[in-house]
Every structure is written in structure tokens, then in C-alpha cells.
Amino acid sequence: MQIRLGILGLGTVGSGVLDLLDRHRAFFRDSLGFEFPVTAHCSRSQASLDRFAGQAPFLTRDPLALVSRPDVDVVLELAGGEDAPRAWVEAAFAHGKHVITANKALLAKHGQDLFPLAERTGRFLLFEAAVGGGIPIIRTLQEAFIANDIHGLACIINGTCNYILTEMTQKKLSFQTALKDAQALGYAEADPSFDIEGTDSAHKVALLASLCYGKYVDYGSMSVEGITTLSDVDIAMAEEMGFAIKLLGVVSQDREGRIQANVYPALLEKKHQLATVEGVLNAVFLKTSAVGAILLTGAGAGKLPTASSVVSDLVSLARQLATGNPKVQPMGFFSSRNRADLRPIDELETEFYLRLTAVDKPGVLAKVTAILGEEGISIRALVQKPEHDPERVPVIFLTHSTKNSNVRRALKRIDALDIIQAPTQVLRFYR
Ligand code: NDP
Ligand code: HSE
Helix, strand or coil: CECCEEEECCCHHHHHHHHHHHHCHHHHHHHHCCECCEEEEECCCHHHHHHCCCCCCEEECCHHHHHCCCCCCEEEECCCCCHHHHHHHHHHHHCCCEEEECCHHHHHHHHHHHHHHHHHHCCCEECHHHCCCCCCHHHHHHHHCCCCCEEEEEEECCHHHHHHHHHHHHCCCCHHHHHHHHHHCCCCCCCCHHHHCCHHHHHHHHHHHHHHHCCECCHHHCEECCCCCCCHHHHHHHHHHCEEEEEEEEEEECCCCCEEEEEEEEEEECCCHHHHCCCCEEEEEEEECCCEEEEEEEECCCHHHHHHHHHHHHHHHHHHHHCCCCCCCCCCCCCHHHECCCCCHHHCEECEEEEEEECCCCCHHHHHHHHHHHCCCCEEEEEECCCCCCCCEEEEEEECCEEHHHHHHHHHHHCCCCCEEEEEEEEEECC
16 A cells, blocks of 8 residues: 655654655565655755755645645644644645644644544544654553553653753753753754743643543643753752752642643652653653553654654554544544643642742841741751852752742742842752
């Protein structure tokens, strides 16, 4: 069986897909009975198209020209963006094409329209590569764990952030140097603020939470914190305490069925399984009803890991089409009519790490501890780092478990004091 491909985007992921299709061509043809000729390529610049000249008969810089071609059966959307690709996917469905995408930003923003549209039009919209790079987490949730309730999940789901945090910890690299390296390695988004501000993690966590609970989780309603304000003091303190800092996505459902889904940098004891996940690796730790706890880990970004997931979607689609009666995975629940009412992060109760930047003068600690006490926050430990500029001394408070709302109220008052020189850095402990 021949399935003709239109590849939209020839960057890190697109080039990886071409590479894997080439390497496994004979196996796909001889053992599985599938051929995947690439009939059309699309890239924004002529230079990119020129690099792949000769690998497809039709080359264009116009995505809409690619998705409407009669010699394309499946569009691989590997370009990125949010609003423009929505129009490409809609046009692809209108022309009877199936779509495979690695684009979590597109799905998190427009999935509530695109998934129901796919279901209505009987087209496939597959997205294994959009979450966790090479980790097969989408199909695991849709198929392997179909007989499980998911009690909760915690994940490291952005390769760029995990790479940066690992490099800052192990090689003492600066944030900016580690970010540049992650970009050079092809891990980061075209706009890396999506990575470092936690947005990319939120896109993926929203998709995972939606799959876990069969409701549309809107990433815009989640609490999202990134890693841009972390300093070398935080990294060193975590090391001293025997903890690692990870950007986590944390999802749970309470007894009333309300979902909590947040993204924040967290301190994890070094012996915690997630603390050992380093570099570009991602991990999803699931608590399930039948299997129990399980950790899936692997490369969360990069050319071949991501391409591997795209090609796995392609073969899965080919197997469906070969039946003559293909069944689209039911994703219609992912619709704004079925929106989850998320529990606010204010209700979350954890221990906190608070790094204040204070002037070193008498009475500072008294003022801060008074406010913490008034807001019902009990202090577990206090560390002042003396070797810094006396105008900007890091003072670290570790708290006992307390509600997020208490800390939010306290910091509003503390950060307004004239002795405080910068917004307080907040980390939550994850146990
Ligand atoms: P790249 O920037 O490396 O490649 C993007 C490709 O798409 C380039 O060929 C670019 O053309 C083309 N392109 C972008 N915009 C347009 C447009 N408007 N019209 C036509 N062509 C366009 O990105 P990646 O390969 O890294 O990422 C692609 C997608 O995969 C994104 O959605 C990303 O979030 C997702 N993803 C990426 C992962 C990774 O590790 N890199 C992992 C998982 C998902 P040109 O170069 O000529 O500008
Ligand atoms: N920029 C993303 C990351 C790519 O670093 O995880 C994989 O989705």
C-alpha cells in the first residue's frame, strides 16, 4: 500500500523524518507492506527547499499549496506556530488529508476545534511527537493504560529546561550559555521563551491532563511558572540540601473529580526517580489504578527522537488505512463544551523555598518573619548567604507545608517592603 506524504517543515524534525523514512524504507515496504513516497515539500525559505531539492517532485513555500495537492494523502505538519497551522490543518481536512503533527502549541490552543473537526470529517489528527519527544506517552495513555484510572502524574516535559538546569548544576554553566547550547542542539522552540517561561510545558501538560481525564484542560487556565528567575544561588542551595531543581508539570484529580494542573520549578530529593532524569531527557511519572506507579523516560526533544514518534504515527495510520475501515481515535471530548473546571493553585499545599533579596541591615529578618507568622506560615529553616553584596543579600526561608494562598499573600506584603530589592524566588518541594 502506498501512502503519499506532504512534508510541511524541513527543519530539525522534518529532516529527521526524512532520515528515518530513508533508513527504514526496505523494512516498511518488505515486512509491513507500506511505501511512503514524499510527493511534496514545503519550507518557508528557498534555502531550506534547496537543501532538500531532488527528494520530492513538488516543492513550495506555500503551505496551502501543499495541503491541497491531489497527490498528497497525509500531511506532516512539522513547521510550528499556532494560528497559521490551524488554517493549514483545516484546509488539509477539507481536501480529505490526514494530518500528523508535532505541534503542541497548535493543539493546546486550537485542539478544542481541530479534534472535533477531525472526528466529524473522519480524518486522523495524530500527535505522538507533540508530547515527550521520543517517549510514546500519547499512545500509552490512549491504548496501553485504557484499563486504568489515572490518579495523578508528575512530569519533566521540556527538554530545553531540563538540559539547562542540568548544565547549570553539573557544569556550572550560566543560564544563557546553557540555553544557547540547547538551541544549537535543536531542542528549543523557534521562540525559546516558550520553553524557559514554562509555556511549552503547559501546552503538553494540558494535552496529557485532557487525555488522562477525558476533559478539555485549557492551558490558559493553568498556573505556569518557568525557570528564568532561577539563579546560581538556588542551584547551589539545592545541591547543598541534597535536592535537584526540575521544571515539573503536576496533575491530579481530587475526590470530587476536580483536576489540578500546574507547571512550576520544584525541589526534589536526589533519590526521587524524577530527580535522576537529566539533560534533554523527559519523564512522565504516572499513578495508575491497575498498574500502580510507572515512570516513562527518554529523549524529550531533538531530531531523531521526535522524528521517531512522527514515523510511529505514520505507521499506525497506515495500519488503520490498510484495514479499509479506519477508526479515528475518539478525541471529540477535547472540546470547549467539555472544559474542565480546574482547581486553582492557591489550594495546593506544599513546603516552600523562598529566596528573598534583601538589604543587610538590622530588623530585616524581624519584619519578614512577622509577616510570615501573620499569614500562618511556619518556618522550618533559614539561611543567609553572607558573601554577597550587602545591598542584595540572598536570604532563604524553608517553610513547613502551607497553602499556596498563604504564601501568595505573604509575598505580596514582603516584596513591597523597602528592604526587599527584587521579587522573591519561589520553589515548591515535590515529595
Ligand atoms: P525548525 O525551526 O527546525 O523547522 C521548522 C521548519 O518549518 C523549517 O523548515 C521552516 O522553514 C518551516 N516553516 C516554519 N514556518 C513556516 C511557514 N509559515 N511556512 C512554511 N514553512 C515554515 O523547527 P523544529 O523542526 O524544531 O520544530 C517543528 C515542530 O516540531 C514545532 O511545532 C515544534 O514545536 C515541534 N517539536 C520540535 C521538537 C524538537 O526537538 N525540535 C520536539 C517536539 C516537537 P525555514 O527553515 O525555511 O524558515
Ligand atoms: N522545545 C521542546 C523541548 C521540544 O525542549 O522540550 C520538544 O517538544
